[in-house]
Amino acid sequence: MPTLDICFSPELLPLYNLKGKVAVVVDVLRATSSIVTALAAGVAHLVPFSELDECRAMAAQGYLTAAERDGRQAEGVDLGNSPFGYLDGQVAVQGRTVALTTTNGTHALHLSAAADEIVVGAFLNLGAVANHLRLLNKDVVVVCAGWKGHFCLEDTLFGGALAARLQADFDTTASDATLAALDLWAAAEPDLGGYLLRSAHVRRLNHLEAHQDMAFCIRQDEYDLVPVFKNGRIQITD
Template identity: 40%
Template structure:
């Protein structure tokens, strides 16, 4: 009998996406520290839409048109922009109902690379259970696209992807067979009881800690703070 289960697989970096992309109806873009956590935080706070742009130049063009624009590179707010990618920046009253623009080192680049997939949604630990429940309802082939750090593998996105896999596989309706998926699940299983401790030595956590962003890290590594699921529609992220 044919295996009718759908696939849930993990792609570690935007650079590897081209080797995966054709087989998945849904791509979940993940950048736990911090772009996709911040995007979920923005929709949880009532932002009406979020326009992800890959370059600072495009971000400046939107700024010139009067948009509120966030821009981050290497963990820091880019000079001249309203905010970076701290989830706390997106909890402000003034953003409610607004359309906001965001450009980040890794996350918005990954969204851009995946933009031609049938469906692109935003994943983070902060919307984990809501996202998984929605994915399970769709019953489609799912690829978790980790944003990584400057085109290299990162641990926190991989662990989040492993957490998503775990919930989908548990339904019995999904399978996975890429080695990257198997590795993500192993890494998630060893991390799940203590994300903060497990990621203590991760490169990006060290990077952000050096920038005094420990509060951001705690927020981003705490699962299930919101049930929003941002989805890409005509180049803009909106709430499902």
Template identity: 40%
Template sequence: MNKIQTRTVSVCLSPALLPSYNLEESIVVVIDIFRASSSICYGIHNGADAIIPVLTVDDCKKYSSSDFLLAAERNGAIVEGFAFGNSPFSYTEEKVRGRTIVLTTTNGTRSIQLSKTKQAKKVLIGSFLNISALSHWLMDQQHSVVLLCAGWKENFSLEDTLFAGAVVEKLKESFIVNDDAAHAAYDLYTLAKGDIAEYLKKSSHSERLEKLNIEADIEFCLQLDVVDSIPVLENDRLVKLG
């Protein structure tokens, strides 16, 4: 007899909507494609011991007297006085292997902290870079999944929603999809997946990054399955899921 499917996959289109979700029995996947979640996935895969997400620049500065790499981004740019921000090119193996990074970003790290506050079963980090490894792992779990789009200052973002739709596509045969936002994200991804990079040229975040002359970051973050590592939040640190 086939087991009745009770797991659901939902999409939260903005952190502002997170209070509407009961996360205690759900796995949350935090999504900030441009660029925090992509850089975190890349850094953990490249051997960073851990990445500590913090809310504010001042929180990050508290670690300055210790042997940490400090990374701070606001409005797409590196905060003055910090080693680097959230470009994936800062998270290469030669820069991060064996190191612990303290990271604050405009959107992504706040979403991670909110998920922890809501006592999610687990908090994972998702990106196009690890989408297959992430989706396969989720399919093997017995918990519902909430895909949390970090957005831009609590507003809807195309790139995060497209990724959520791509994950829904991979999970929809194994999970119940009865969430309007999940259906919308999936439909949007279906519309865009023929050429995601071209579709996202209209996104506001792409325009912001292009003005900073970091189009290469956009191209990098839209690559599929570059890594097979999944960052997971353990206590206050993101580490590689064992």
């Protein structure tokens, strides 16, 4: 039975050997939730960048640009990091390509390069990711984007929710991180929104837009699609 492990921070990734494994990169608030939403809204593919300047430069190649720094939309780009940017109709996204950069999520994607496959996970596509992992039947490492390298609750809870769905098909007992995430998920699941309102990260984003984003980003199984990061692009897997 393959194992499901959880890496609580990109800073801990050097301890994990991703070769031969599937990495599920998660940044619930909000990078991977927005990526899933973008693809559901008809974006053709997304290209993640570490640097804001690189991202902005892609406008010249016809890309929409999406950038967030410290929780807010960056200057001189088309979109921020809110999933509603792909839904509210202010920017036409159908069939477009998007260059994006975020504080934590992009970093985690690039650091996972050694994995056999890099899947983009969020509560919004939780069930689709779980089904995909069952089919692949390989060891999984959930890579939590965290908050500037620190442990964060929402990404850990995604790891716990995924482990809970996969307990029949994966060994979820081989690491203390997975055991802890499962217990935290059990504590949070009855009222995930209320639970996350206590979290340090969510309190830092204490404004109306952030709370609307959070309420959306914790919806489970909203979209039945699995984005993968391959050859520099994030697109829906076949």
